[in-house]
Amino acid sequence: PRILVLASGSGTNLQALIDASRERDFPGQIVAVGCNRPQAFALERAAQANIDTFIVNHQDYGSREEFDGALMAEIRRHNPDLVVLAGFMRILTTDFVRALRGTMLNIHPSLLPKYTGLNTHQRALEAGDKVHGVSIHFVTEELDGGPVIAQAEVTIDPDDTPESLAEKVQEKEHLLYPIVVRWFCEGRIHLGTDYVLFDGELL
Numbered sequence: 001p002r003i004l005v006l007a008s009g010s011g012t013n014l015q016a017l018i019d020a021s022r023e024r025d026f027p028g029q030i031v032a033v034g035c036n037r038p039q040a041f042a043l044e045r046a047a048q049a050n051i052d053t054f055i056v057n058h059q060d061y062g063s064r065e066e067f068d069g070a071l072m073a074e075i076r077r078h079n080p081d082l083v084v085l086a087g088f089m090r091i092l093t094t095d096f097v098r099a100l101r102g103t104m105l106n107i108h109p110s111l112l113p114k115y116t117g118l119n120t121h122q123r124a125l126e127a128g129d130k131v132h133g134v135s136i137h138f139v140t141e142e143l144d145g146g147p148v149i150a151q152a153e154v155t156i157d158p159d160d161t162p163e164s165l166a167e168k169v170q171e172k173e174h175l176l177y178p179i180v181v182r183w184f185c186e187g188r189i190h191l192g193t194d195y196v197l198f199d200g201e202l203l
């Protein structure tokens with residue numbers, strides 16, 4: 001399968017996927033990396049790995065619809081089987097999400113359905129939670145709301161800060177995303193109406 005990764009920032013999750021895709025038995029190939037920010041370090045990581053890159057800068061477009069249209073045109077050009085959002089910090093339009101239904105994954109730094117949106121680490125701390133973590137889900141029209149495929153937990157310690165917690169969660173992200181992308185490429189996970197099938201079984 002052909003994998004296209006969208007990122008906005010440092011791209012540590014992209015790096016984890018690049019490293020995993022170099023394993024001899026990895027079932028997919030990262031064919032392109034797209035960014036909405038021209039200065040994103042993710043672009044350099046892709047270039048280092050000889051992966052095609054493209055930039056669709058949201059500041060060049062007057063509306064979400066125009067931006068998403070341009071982004072979709074770039075995506076189509078690469079004909080991916082899977083689109084992986086890896087720290088892609090743009091809200092996507094309903095039409096865009098629908099067009100890629102069942103073929104787009106996102107990683108979110110919380111144990112969904114808790115803490116959709118931003119500042120998840122701080123919010124988990126403020127709530128006095130004992131555990132926190134990361135979720136990988138299919139992207140649907142609902143922001144951070146699509147059916148969850150996998151989660152990894154971390155323990156919140158009394159002396160944790162949003163920064164220390166972010167670090168712990170990221171470590172899990174880098175382990176979990178390559179595993180889930182591998183499952184997808186092996187044809188093991190499918191999006192149903194509002195649920196996920198894993199090896200044909202309800203998750």
Ligand code: GRF
Nearest residue numbers: 009010011012013087107109
């Ligand atoms: C990750 O923490 C991800 O969960 C969040 O954005 C961050 C991306 O980090 N949505 P990176 O660009 O992969 O380093």
